Amino acid sequence: MRKAGWLSGVMAALVMGAAIVFSPLAHADEFDALASGHFEDMAGAIATLAASGNPQAVPVLHALEEHQLFASSQGGLFIRQGENYVDARTGQPVSATPPDLHPMRLNNRVRKALAGAQAEMELVAPQRDVRLKAATALYGRHDPALLPAIDHALSVEKDSGVRVKLEEARAATILGQAPVEGAQSQRLEAVHTLAGVGGLEARGILASVAAASVEAPDVRKAASEGVSAIDWHLRMWSVFQNAFYGLSYGSVLLLAATGLAITFGVMGVINMAHGEMMMIGAYTTWMVQQGIRATAPMLEPVSILLAIPVAFLVCGTIGVVIERGLIRFLYGRPLETLLATWGLSLILQQAVRSIFGPTNLAVETPLWLSGSFALGGMDITLNRLAIFIFAGLVLGGLMLVLRRTPLGLQMRAVTQNRRMAALMGIRTPRVDALAFGLGAGLAGLAGVAVSQIDNVSPNLGQSYIIDSFMVVVFGGVGNLWGTLAAAMALGMGGKILEPTIGAVSAKIAILVLVILYIQRHPRGMFPVRGRGVES
């Protein structure tokens, strides 16, 4: 028993499901140990089973992972296959469903053992991809017990890509062992291999080698040199990494603010319900996802793309209705507009809360938008990258609308001189309604994007409204380039300050800097002339 006494006392009191045996006693075989439901025994049984070469090992471990492994109260172990059960020991189907079945539960310890065991078995799989994945997984595991399996795999492996990964896994595994007499050169070599690999995982292993007093002095020296080399490398890359974080945070701010840049920046309407338009965009995304799941499940991975036009249209329509029904009576009265739209935002929030409930909704992230990839020493998360690209496309599209379409021309004309535009035959009320609808639609697009990174709850809009106004005012009211510059400046500024002074102080510092800047330059970074807020 590796455990301390108090711990086994605690373990004995562990309650899980209805019928679980808590005996730290020896089990007849690894199937018995697995069926015990005792996490420590299960982890041991998994390793034994994987090394045993038992043909049942693969299906049993697979079933365990997929929650298809069941134990009966008599200690039998069964794999569920559809409606039927198969005896885990023999692989033979059982005629009648065994009584008192309960599913085998996992904890992190068992999950870790399972991942290692599967990688071990897959090292000699016929497919190259599977072997590569297994070798990569073993690198992160560095369990000394796996060394023979890795050595065996190395002796038969032909593919050079897999060999590299295996060598790395071997180096990590060797350093995971306690140092023994005469293994010094082997360990030194492993340290050099890992120092060459770099990255956080290698740094972790080398750091523990460098700190171990039982290690030979030259191995420790090499390890600490490796750590400083990796640290230097990581520090260099962290500049780029922070720049990426800043750009991606900036692009979220940009998305949230572009709609406001139209309604507030171009039209001069203080729209406090702007955040709620984002919220409705996010809820639309959820509804589209649910609708597609119910009607056309094969389209589910692209539901987020389908939600983009739907959210734009839904929010745009609501925007036109709001302008016609409320805002148009309040032009030129900023204070009343502010109060009316604030009231509207409360109404919309409570309406959504009443219809969809106060709890968060889960908008699922499709597989092609989850995870990350490594670029040099950087980790690029896919959903952030997608939002970055999306923000660029939205801004580009908006520029095109404003510069190249009749609506854009009319909007600019109305902004610059409303009476003149009216005299030229432009129906200014219609332009107002469409412009407000465009702003609301853009907020809807932002809602689609933030549904991938944030809560979808009735409060979603609240967290973005202040930042959006700050971006628009800071950038210069009425100037899209200003909005872009301000969003990126605030995003980068925040992400540069955050690691050094903490998230709370960074937020305060940014606000103080913006206030100081606005005091000196009341019209923002890129001021424009026009109807704007002034007239």
Place this chain on the structure above:
Amino acid sequence: MPVTLPNLSRRAFGRLALASSVAAVGAAWSSERSYAAAPKGEPIKVGILHSLSGTMAISETTLKDVMLMLIAEQNRKGGLLGRPLEAVVVDPASNWPLFAEKARQLLSVDKVSAVFGCWTSVSRKSVLPVFEELNGILFYPVQYEAQECSRNIFYTGAAPNQQAIPAVDYLLSEDGGGAKRFALVGTDYVYPRTTNQILVNYLKSKGIADEDIMVNYTPFGQSDWQTIVSQIKAFGSAGKKTAVVSTINGDANVPFYKELGNQGISSTDIPVMAFSVGEEELAGMDTKPLVGQLAAWNYFESIDTPANEAFIKQWHEFTKNPKRTTNDPMEAHYIGFNMWVQAVTKAGTTDHDKVIDAMIGIRQPNLTGGVAEMLPDHHLTKPVYIGEIQDDGQFSVVWKTPALVPGQAWSPWVPETKDLIGDWSQPIACGNYNTVTKTCIGKKHA
């Protein structure tokens, strides 16, 4: 009874029309049900002080619903002291000063016999002087930082020694991964700061060095976790097993877990132990990337006992929604309400002083097979469970304290309060009694 029934209903409805519309619908529904079965007599009023709008509505609306369910159930069982119970629902709208105003209204205008309410510590601190001034009774159902012990409040949620300390014990243990390095990440307000102060002292007493503890605070509603998650990742690469203890509150959890998933931190590399993430929060998350992440509570919906099964069934029937989850603060209200019913029955009156005295020592079976006892410091005995998130959005219990843990109002891990105890029974009758100097500090609770 058929003669008085419409009469009473109309009166009840008229009074409630003054309250917010949402509240009125819920309360009218419950009183209609209650008068149908309960005996005649002047109703005993029970105040429900939970936000039904604003940012906290996400958590607190459920507690309002569960209270209405419990009150309706009690009326079906014949009411209390032969009188029906009547819920008075108010909406403090996630607005802390408004909590104090609504509490005053409940106590001095509606003259309620007990109030069940509050979620955030700041709302509790806001109503505390009102309850002490007007000698009311408040049942507070949420795990919190403790360091408070008022005669007028019964703390049915967990104190730090009933959640945070056992959770860290688990992380230190072999089964929890044997963590040697801890990142304490939280939202910047009183609960995470106090809890982390307690945890830092506790970890140091367990031999964890200063450089192996990282403390990080973020603003409310933090939605961009990129830098902090990558800091945690770097912190975890020092060659020692690392764990994260999260006191991140409310809405900020979803983007935090999403970022963890995206940056590829899995529960087997760096486990995250959360104190504020329950079934309700998981309902709004895609749990696939979170499998194996941990939470510490005194109750989990997945715990298989007859009492829990019956409670869940009743909840589903009451809400007419078979997917509504149950959670820890709901169990706390269940225990608190039933204890109050017992205390009123024992005292034979709803008189506040008599009920407060009768509360101590009341025992009420909890939903997970144990018995909660109201201790002299107005905290409960509770079991502590560690659950791992499963891909179906539920927790599977992987660890449990061997015995029920009695709640401590004052933490022994904070130097200023290590000698203090709360004891409202005679002869001490003091919320902050110094066991060394044998004196009561008195009117200062925090």
